[in-house]
Amino acid sequence: MGTVHAKAEPGESVEMGGGLFEFEEPLEMEDEPIAKPTIKLNGVRARVDRVHVDGLNRTKDDIIRSTVDELFQASDFEDVILRAHKVRRALDAMGCFRDIGVFIDVSSGPDATPEGLEVTFQVRELSRIVGGINTTVSENEGNLVLGVKMPNVLGRGERVQAEYSMGYRSSSNFSVAATKPFPQKPLVPVLAASLYQQNHEYPSSGYRLLDRGLLLDLAFKTSPATRHNVQWEGLVRDTSVLSKTTSFKVRESSGPQMKSILRHIVCVDHRDEPIFPTRGTWVQFTSELAGLGGGVANLKTELHAQANATLMEDVFTSELAGLGGGVANLKTELHAQANATLMEDVFTSELAGLGGGVANLKTELHAQANATLMEDVVLQMTGALGVLHDVFGTELPDHFYLGGPTSLRGFQQRGVGPHNDGQATGGRVYWAGGLHVFAPLPFQGARSGLGALFRSHLFLNAGCLAMPEGTGLASLEALRLARVSCGAGICVRLGRAARLELNYAVPLRAQPHDMHAPGLQFGVGANFL
Structure with missing residues (x-):
């Protein structure tokens, strides 16, 4: 039996940051694939005799041993591969290693069994201090994050990190965190x-x-x-x-x-x-x-x-x-x-x-x-x-606030509901809903490559925000003053954590004190109404 090799998949790194654009499918090649014979791996009896983890330095043996123990329960070759992949993901989730490779070979030596295999994990531990630059999105605002972390401080996955973020408007955040798994x-x-x-x-x-x-x-x-x-x-x-x-x-x-x-x-x-x-x-x-x-x-x-x-x-x-x-x-x-x-x-x-x-x-x-x-x-x-x-x-x-390109489109940020001298004061009762249709761009090749990051977008939004003075019927009366808007636009996926929207919005129904914003609206965030 030959050797089976496995390496980390793209996008599974634990380093800070990540790609802005990630493709869901590989680019299609013009050459037709060559037909290959298939082998039923679940019909090949196998067991794991030994497990090796190469590249350990600061990491303690006890947490590694408890992670790889389930490999010894495998009963066939397919089970060995699936369990090895599960263990590799568990090692990656510890946040201690940069690269993890898996090698499966026949067992050798005096203690080898006829159906025995040896599984070897080759790892590279992270440096003692790791720095990075990342981007995050919050409340329709992009943030630049400068971070430094010390992974695997005590050898069992402990982590200490510090981050400072700056928004493109006026927000700024600073945090120091310690984690113990x-x-x-x-x-x-x-x-x-x-x-x-x-x-x-x-x-x-x-x-x-x-x-x-x-x-x-x-x-x-x-x-x-x-x-x-x-x-x-x-x-x-x-x-x-x-x-x-x-x-x-x-x-x-x-x-x-x-x-x-x-x-x-x-x-x-x-x-x-x-x-x-x-x-x-x-x-x-x-x-x-x-x-x-x-x-x-x-x-x-x-x-x-x-x-x-x-x-x-x-x-x-x-x-x-x-x-x-x-x-x-x-x-x-x-x-x-x-x-x-x-x-x-x-x-x-x-x-x-x-x-x-x-x-x-x-x-x-x-x-x-x-x-x-x-x-x-x-x-x-x-x-x-x-x-x-x-x-x-x-x-x-x-208070609750409603309105803006990520919530009730067609209105200014916090533009729906009670205002005092033109400034939003929020409310205590609100409801909102949306109906959306997403589809690929109507162009050839829009379903693969760079075009797969884009979607055309149709929407209909409705909602209400109120500050009722009383309870019961007073609250119900305040919630009847619905605001409605509709529009169309384009959405772009930003990595796996956020998306960008450029919509043309038209308010269909509003109240006198609302701050509506017909026309183009630009929104970026992880959660949209």
């Missing part, structure tokens, strides 16, 4: 602690927000696709005005506040593609409890979900005979296939008030559904719903 424990928990400072300006609302805090995070998996995060966050939030023309309503929310938050996030992701999905589901549920200390108290629960489905692929054939000959009939044939996934949504509920000067109840719901109408044409439905119940101390940064 426990790969040998059940559920594979990862413990992280970070100190951060975040500075953001919101010109549409006339205030600047400065957050300084500490975040403790415990992440674990209950299944390969289900991830949990249990967090505690303590922060000091300082709100200040941007200019002398800032409205008095915004000035009332100025000043520092302390906030203590307990948060649980569960995410289940079965999608085939996070940016332009065509099938699979994604659900994220977030619950926050604020008020164990500080001046804000609220309960916040949020649910985001996404469903992608192929609604129908059909072939319709109609045949008419009888214009000549001895047979006359009409034959009609329809073949159809339908598959559907029901829902993808995100529901968030937040409660503040167990301590401090703010107490409120905030609930938010986001939903998204996607369906493939025909080959490469996807119908997407999105939705969002939010309710904020104030107990005490709720200020403008806690």
